[in-house]
Amino acid sequence: xxxxxxxxxCGSIAQISHIPYILNNPEQFRLAGLSDLNGDLLQDVADRxxxxxxxxxxxxxxxxxxxxxxxxxxxxSHYQTVMAALAAGKHIFVEKPLAWNLREVExxxxxxxxxxxxxxxxxxxxxxxxxxxxxxxxxxxxDLGFVRITVLHPTNELGFAHHRLRQGQGRVLEGHVDPGxxxxxxxxxxxxxxxxxxxxxxxxxxxxxxxxxxxxxxxGNLVISLTHNIYMMYGxxxxxxxVRAAEIWRQGMSIHIVVEYSPTLCCTxxxxxxxxxxxxxxxxxxxGNHDRVSLxxxxxxxxxxxxxIVVQGGEGELAWExxxxxxxxxxxxxxxxxxxxxxxxxxxxxxxxxxxxKHMRFIQEVIQLIAGRKE
Numbered sequence: 001x002x003x004x005x006x007x008x009x010c011g012s013i014a015q016i017s018h019i020p021y022i023l024n025n026p027e028q029f030r031l032a033g034l035s036d037l038n039g040d041l042l043q044d045v046a047d048r049x050x051x052x053x054x055x056x057x058x059x060x061x062x063x064x065x066x067x068x069x070x071x072x073x074x075x076x077s078h079y080q081t082v083m084a085a086l087a088a089g090k091h092i093f094v095e096k097p098l099a100w101n102l103r104e105v106e107x108x109x110x111x112x113x114x115x116x117x118x119x120x121x122x123x124x125x126x127x128x129x130x131x132x133x134x135x136x137x138x139x140x141x142x143d144l145g146f147v148r149i150t151v152l153h154p155t156n157e158l159g160f161a162h163h164r165l166r167q168g169q170g171r172v173l174e175g176h177v178d179p180g181x182x183x184x185x186x187x188x189x190x191x192x193x194x195x196x197x198x199x200x201x202x203x204x205x206x207x208x209x210x211x212x213x214x215x216x217x218x219x220g221n222l223v224i225s226l227t228h229n230i231y232m233m234y235g236x237x238x239x240x241x242x243v244r245a246a247e248i249w250r251q252g253m254s255i256h257i258v259v260e261y262s263p264t265l266c267c268t269x270x271x272x273x274x275x276x277x278x279x280x281x282x283x284x285x286x287x288g289n290h291d292r293v294s295l296x297x298x299x300x301x302x303x304x305x306x307x308x309i310v311v312q313g314g315e316g317e318l319a320w321e322x323x324x325x326x327x328x329x330x331x332x333x334x335x336x337x338x339x340x341x342x343x344x345x346x347x348x349x350x351x352x353x354x355x356x357x358k359h360m361r362f363i364q365e366v367i368q369l370i371a372g373r374k375e
Contacts, residue, residue: 002030003091003343004066008058008081009074010036010045012156013095016163016301017332018071019049028340035061036074040168048166062088069093069343071336073122076198079104086111086119093339095122096227098356100201105353105360112353118342120335120349121356123231125297127335129327130307134295135236137311138286141293147237147267148285149229155179158278159301185275186217186251193220205364209371217252218370222363226255226271230359231351232284233269237261239358246369257366290314304328 005022007014022029033053036042046054055061058081062070069091072081077100085092086108098121099105112119125131138144157177165173179185194202194216202219203210210216222230233240244266245258253273260266280299286292292312298305309324335351342349 001344002026002028003068003340004032005029005069005071006033006035006061006064006067007031007071007073008035008061009072009095010034010038010041010166011073011075012160012163012165012301013332014071014073015045015048015165017303017330018073018336019045021333021336023049025337028337032064032067033061038168041166042168044166044168044170059084062090069118069339071095075192076100076196077104077201079108082108082119083111086115086117089115089117091118091339091343093120093122093336096231096356097223098353098360100198100223101205102357102360102364103204104201105357109353109357118339118346118349119353120339120342121351121353122335123228123235123351123355124300124331124335125228125232126235126351127338128297128307128331129329129334130295130309130324131232131235133324133326134284134293134309137293137309138236141286141288142290143288144265144286145289146287147233147265148283148287149233149267149269150281150283150285151225151229151271152277152279152281153225153271153273154277154280155185155273155275156301158276159280159299161278163301179275182275185273186253189220189253189273190217193217193224205367206371212371214248214252215367215371218248218255219363219367221252221255221271221273222366226269227359227363229269229271229282230362231355233259233267234355234358234362236284236286237265237267240267240362243362243365243369246366247373248370300332303332304330307331 022031034046034051035055035058039056042054070085071093072078073095078094079099240259240261242260244260248255255271257269282297284295294310297307306325306328311322
């Protein structure tokens with residue numbers, strides 16, 4: 001039986017993936033309505049997908065009696081929306097980040113634990129069909145000693161070029177968008193991730209260091225982007241013992257973290273915002289004395305692109321390499337299919353709110369370590 005679902009937030013990921021998937025899979029979902037604070041954007045997107053019910057206040061959508069579930073994918077913190085959806089008794093699929101600081105995430109976790117409804121966090125890379133295959137090879141390694149996670153991240157607009165994104169008032173974003181000067185990117189990122197309604201939440205996370213603009217930028221990047229790499233690290237390796245080192249440079253747009261799992265295993269996490277080169281790269285490398293495994297993700301906006309795996313091994317002086325393409329199934333689509341199955345079978349999601357608490361605690365540990373080094 002199809003689940004009646006609403007979408008809160010009509011931005012890029014809703015237009016590129018979530019709404020099309022819902023409409024293309026009527027045996028799983030029935031789209032009951034859209035909500036966005038921006039009335040012009042809401043009208044444009046609802047007209048594009050021919051959705052009749054439209055609400056600028058998400059509480060009006062949640063009040064619809066036939067609504068069973070919601071996808072929450074608006075910008076900023078999802079705290080208020082998730083708490084309202086839990087109070088309304090709806091099943092929830094919420095995009096990352098769950099919220100913007102540890103206090104918010106822990107309050108959501110307490111509320112979700114008391115609810116009989118499904119609350120699934122949108123950690124889409126864990127739903128990529130290549131992930132369980134790569135993890136199986138990693139688990140079979142003889143003596144894993146080093147893990148390296150590397151992200152080279154251009155501005156999102158470069159990844160949107162092949163899509164047509166509605167922006168309200170008839171405007172459509174398509175084709176190449178000039179990222180502008182580096183200073184413009186810094187201002188835009190800092191305002192978007194640490195200003196406005198998010199400012200007091202960042203203040204709360206940073207405490208006495210809240211006046212440091214570079215630290216604020218680094219925190220925003222950890223919450224909005226490195227969250228992906230953190231949950232993937234946990235997915236592959238489990239809970240770490242501690243963060244050994246963390247540092248930032250390039251005004252908070254380059255971040256390096258060393259994570260200890262045991263005396264014989266450490267993981268480095270490197271994230272770099274490199275705005276103008278349209279070449280998104282994200283690699284997970286697992287290395288040991290005898291074998292290696294790597295998993296590479298394409299830009300998240302390249303729908304149905306596979307995530308290749310490379311396995312290396314050898315015997316004596318011989319070395320060999322195997323390249324694996326698992327599937328072209330889209331991770332964003334697979335996670336919604338599994339959300340449907342979780343709702344139908346009342347099954348706890350693998351990407352639960354409790355997992356998000358671990359990840360935000362990790363982020364808090366990292367930013368405190370960075371703040372200590374900056375003093």
